[in-house]
Amino acid sequence: MNAPCPSLPATPRLLLAPMEGLLDPRMRAALTGLATYDWCVTEFVRVSQEVLPQRAFLRLAPELRNGSRTAAGVPLRVQLLGSDPGRMAANATQLLKLAPAGIDLNFGCPAPQVNRHRGGAVLLDEPDLLYAITHAVGTAIGGRTPYSAKMRLGVQDKSRAVEAAQALEAGGAELIVVHARTRDERYLPPAHWEWVGRIAEAVKIPVVANGEIWTVEDYLRCRAISGRADAMLGRGAVADPLLVDRIRARLAGLPEETCAEAWPRLVPVLMTYWQQLRAELDARHTPGRLKQWLNLLRRHYPDAERLFMIVRELRDAASIDACLTQFVATSLPQARSGATSAAG
Ligand SMILES: Cc1cc2nc3c(=O)[nH]c(=O)nc-3n(C[C@H](O)[C@H](O)[C@H](O)COP(=O)(O)O)c2cc1C
Numbered sequence: 001m002n003a004p005c006p007s008l009p010a011t012p013r014l015l016l017a018p019m020e021g022l023l024d025p026r027m028r029a030a031l032t033g034l035a036t037y038d039w040c041v042t043e044f045v046r047v048s049q050e051v052l053p054q055r056a057f058l059r060l061a062p063e064l065r066n067g068s069r070t071a072a073g074v075p076l077r078v079q080l081l082g083s084d085p086g087r088m089a090a091n092a093t094q095l096l097k098l099a100p101a102g103i104d105l106n107f108g109c110p111a112p113q114v115n116r117h118r119g120g121a122v123l124l125d126e127p128d129l130l131y132a133i134t135h136a137v138g139t140a141i142g143g144r145t146p147y148s149a150k151m152r153l154g155v156q157d158k159s160r161a162v163e164a165a166q167a168l169e170a171g172g173a174e175l176i177v178v179h180a181r182t183r184d185e186r187y188l189p190p191a192h193w194e195w196v197g198r199i200a201e202a203v204k205i206p207v208v209a210n211g212e213i214w215t216v217e218d219y220l221r222c223r224a225i226s227g228r229a230d231a232m233l234g235r236g237a238v239a240d241p242l243l244v245d246r247i248r249a250r251l252a253g254l255p256e257e258t259c260a261e262a263w264p265r266l267v268p269v270l271m272t273y274w275q276q277l278r279a280e281l282d283a284r285h286t287p288g289r290l291k292q293w294l295n296l297l298r299r300h301y302p303d304a305e306r307l308f309m310i311v312r313e314l315r316d317a318a319s320i321d322a323c324l325t326q327f328v329a330t331s332l333p334q335a336r337s338g339a340t341s342a343a344g
Contacts, residue, residue: 014247015232016032035244040076047087048082077103079105082133105137121183133171137171139172155182194225215240216250
């Protein structure tokens, strides 16, 4: 087992990643209610032509009505994605009226339809534009809210990674999250954590490591290789909602909750998530969302695997209602109180 590096802070910033189509307000509420994050970030808000109406921000970030905090009180930064400095600045100004707990810029999205329209990771080949966007948005923000940017290591290769990070810093970003892969590497392991360290040495602002942290051991390896204690957790946090607290416990030398111990606490949250999906989404879209979470949870939780194998055959929400009610009643009596109305 890796020991924590003594020269790095024992209480790092640990952040919950933005994940479009997965980490929506319901999932943010679930995950930030189960464990302790310093802050989280919305799915990206696409800035194309106009200044977006306030409802566009509120749709992706309803927490803005709650002081830009999740129900558990975790600050939420709103992420903007776009390539036109003026429009990005105008939208940041609009967003500021809703008092976000921070604004983050997306320079990491690899999706072809986003990159085709000059959004996300494709801009990493254009440091001058990175600077222009960051500077325009930073000027609009004028220090009124924390300001960060999230980048990958490049488009096809890593040769301009440091230059890109320096452009973001020169433009005024106060912190950079580095997803340690290029655009072309998509989500394929490994993440190149050593590059996080190279970037951190080349800028003065804080640099947060991101990519392929699924376990406490991954975090400790990332920390040792990158030399950064701060980390952002993405899929690993959805797969194991207690991971962030396990990391904190390991660093503090405290006992860590095992998955077996955590599962009874997790089930009522899973049921609440399902109920919220049922209440807020078209029924056709709800089974996919639940299966997506269970598919990640089953990496660590044997009961999630069992539930996934049953649920994956079900196509309609009503069948899943019945299945979940039965699952809770038969397999987890101690979780029943929080989940009796899973069938709605
Ligand atoms: C389904 C999905 C959606 C994502 N959406 C966003 C996004 O909206 N904005 C962003 O900056 N990164 C997004 N990412 C990237 C993640 O924030 C993170 O950088 C990446 O998943 C690597 O971290 P991980 O290995 O811990 O998951 C997304 C990733 C996934 C898998």
